[in-house]
Amino acid sequence: MEQIIIIPAIFIGLPWLILHYVTKWKTAGSITSDDEVLLEELYQLAKRLDERMDTVERLVATDNPDFQTARIMHDKEIDNAPLQELEALLAEKKGARK
Template sequence: MDDGFIPLVAILGIFIGLPWIVLHYITRWKTAATLTNDDETLLEELYQLARRLDERMDTVERLVASDNPEFRPARIVHDREIDNQPLRELDRMLAEKGRTSK
């Protein structure tokens, strides 16, 4: 009886247990790699916050530049086309996402 039990356990382990473990972790890996709705909402809120902060920085820089003509901002120039293009692309993607989710 012992002679048949060990090979049976080995065969079941190889043909049932091993594929189950591999498929289980593949499924876990695929589900963990995607963004959840909460993640997407958080990213959208952070994006909106970054845009508002950018607008505020532009305002502060304009105020400082009006008081001190020698002031040179060390950051991106306001409303430069090359800087605004990625922002427009993000706005377009958010608009598409909003249309598809409704």
């Protein structure tokens, strides 16, 4: 009687369990297209907010000549390098989709 339960569990249940979790691990390792869209929207929002902060800082600097910004300056090439790299990757990805 115990053999009737043990044999199917070994030959059917165990492989099913292993394949089930292997599939879960493979799909969890990548982001979905919805995640990509959300990341793109967040990136665009961050760019707009950065532009707004630049505008606010320029306005404050015109009113107060002693004002020193604590943020990364937008006109320094060393600060723009990671942003340019990200924009290049996004453009490359969009080109690959078409």
